[in-house]
Amino acid sequence: MTDKSEIEEGxxxxxxxxxxxxxTAVVTDAKSGDVLMVAxxxxxxxxxxxASGEAWYYSRSRxxxxxxxxSSGHVQRVVELRVDCDQDALWLKVEQVGPGACHTGRRSCxxxxxxxxxxxxxxxxxxxxDKTFDPQAVYADKDKAPPA
Amino acid sequence: MTDKSEIEEGxxxxxxxxxxxxxTAVVTDAKSGDVLMVAxxxxxxxxxxxASGEAWYYSRSRxxxxxxxxSSGHVQRVVELRVDCDQDALWLKVEQVGPGACHTGRRSCxxxxxxxxxxxxxxxxxxxxDKTFDPQAVYADKDKAPPA
Numbered sequence: 001m002t003d004k005s006e007i008e009e010g011x012x013x014x015x016x017x018x019x020x021x022x023x024t025a026v027v028t029d030a031k032s033g034d035v036l037m038v039a040x041x042x043x044x045x046x047x048x049x050x051a052s053g054e055a056w057y058y059s060r061s062r063x064x065x066x067x068x069x070x071s072s073g074h075v076q077r078v079v080e081l082r083v084d085c086d087q088d089a090l091w092l093k094v095e096q097v098g099p100g101a102c103h104t105g106r107r108s109c110x111x112x113x114x115x116x117x118x119x120x121x122x123x124x125x126x127x128x129x130d131k132t133f134d135p136q137a138v139y140a141d142k143d144k145a146p147p148a
Numbered sequence: 149m150t151d152k153s154e155i156e157e158g159x160x161x162x163x164x165x166x167x168x169x170x171x172t173a174v175v176t177d178a179k180s181g182d183v184l185m186v187a188x189x190x191x192x193x194x195x196x197x198x199a200s201g202e203a204w205y206y207s208r209s210r211x212x213x214x215x216x217x218x219s220s221g222h223v224q225r226v227v228e229l230r231v232d233c234d235q236d237a238l239w240l241k242v243e244q245v246g247p248g249a250c251h252t253g254r255r256s257c258x259x260x261x262x263x264x265x266x267x268x269x270x271x272x273x274x275x276x277x278d279k280t281f282d283p284q285a286v287y288a289d290k291d292k293a294p295p296a
Contacts, residue, residue: 008252009252010272011260011271011272011273011274012269012270012271012272013262013269013270013271013272024172024186026174026183026186028176028181028183032181033176033180033181033182034181035174035176035183035230035239037232038172038174038232038236038237047267050262050264050265050266050267050270051264051265051266051267052264053264053265078264080261080275081261081262081264082183082258082259082260082261082262082275083258083260083261083262083272084185084186084257084258085250085251085252085254085257085259086257088186089186089257091183091258102233103233104156104157104233106233109232109233109234109237110230110231110232110239111230111233112159112230112231113228113229113230113231114161114198114229114230114231116198116199116200116201116226116229117198117199117201118198118199119195119198119199121160121161122160122161122198123159123160123161124158124159124160124161124231125159126159127228127230
C-alpha cells in the first residue's frame with residue numbers, strides 16, 4: 001500500500017518497517033502514562049503481540065525475537081495498541097507486570113532528565129531513578145538477560 | 149563514550165545516534181500523558197531543543213532541521229526532557245500549543261487502534277480521531293507543511 005491517504009485515513013493496518021525490517025514501539029504505563037521504554041518490533045513480533053495481547057519485540061543486539069518478561073517474569077499485558085499517521089510507529093499502553101521494565105532494575109528506562117537551557121557539554125540528573133528490583137538476581141541466567 | 153555502565157549509570161549526556169545520524173524522540177502531552185507523536189532528531193535538533201526549551205526535529209523526508217510549529221504555530225514547549233538507559237531515545241513531555249500535533253489535523257498522531265486477538269489481515273479502528281484543526285488551512289503554504 002503506497003497511497004498516502006489510504007495509509008493515513010484508512011482502516012487497513014499496513015505497518016511501514018524500516019530498511020532493517022523493524023518498526024519503533026513506544027511503551028507507556030497504562031496507569032501513570034509514563035513512558036516505560038522504546039523498543040523495536042519485526043513483523044513477527046507485531047503479529048505475536050496483536051494475537052496474544054502480550055508484548056513481543058525484536059532485539060537488535062541479539063538479532064532475535066524476544067518476549068518481554070520471558071526471563072524476568074516482567075511481562076507486559078497490552079491494554080491498548082495504536083498506530084500513528086504514517087504507520088511507522090506503534091504505541092503500546094501496557095500493564096507492566098512486576099516491579100519494572102528496564103534491564104537496569106528500574107520501573108522505566110527513562111530515569112535521567114536533561115535540564116533545559118544548557119549548552120555545550122550536557123549534564124543529566126537522576127529522576128525516579130531508584131531501583132525497584134535487582135537485575136543481577138532477576139537475570140541470573142545471563143543468556144536470557146534482555147537486551148539493553 | 150563506550151563504557152556500558154557509564155552510559156547507563158553516568159550523568160554525562162552521550163546520545164547514541166543511529167547510522168543515519170538520528171535519535172528517536174517520543175513526545176507526550178504533559179497533561180494527559182498521551183503520546184502525541186514519534187519523531188527524530190539530529191545532533192543540532194537535540195542541541196537546539198535543550199538550549200531553547202522548544203522542540204526541534206529533523207525531517208527524514210525533507211532532510212532538514214525543522215522547528216515544530218514553525219509554519220502552524222503549534223509549537224511544543226518542553227516541560228521535561230529525559231533520556232533512556234542506553235541513551236538512544238529521548239522522551240519529551242510537552243505543552244502542545246494550539247489544537248494539535250499531527251499534520252493530519254488531529255491532536256495526536258495515534259488516532260487509530262488495533263484490536264487485540266486478530267490474526268492475518270489486521271483492521272484498525274478510529275480512536276480520538278476527530279480533527280481538531282483543518283490542516284489545509286493551517287499549512288496553506290505547502291512548502292512549509294510539516295513532514296508526515
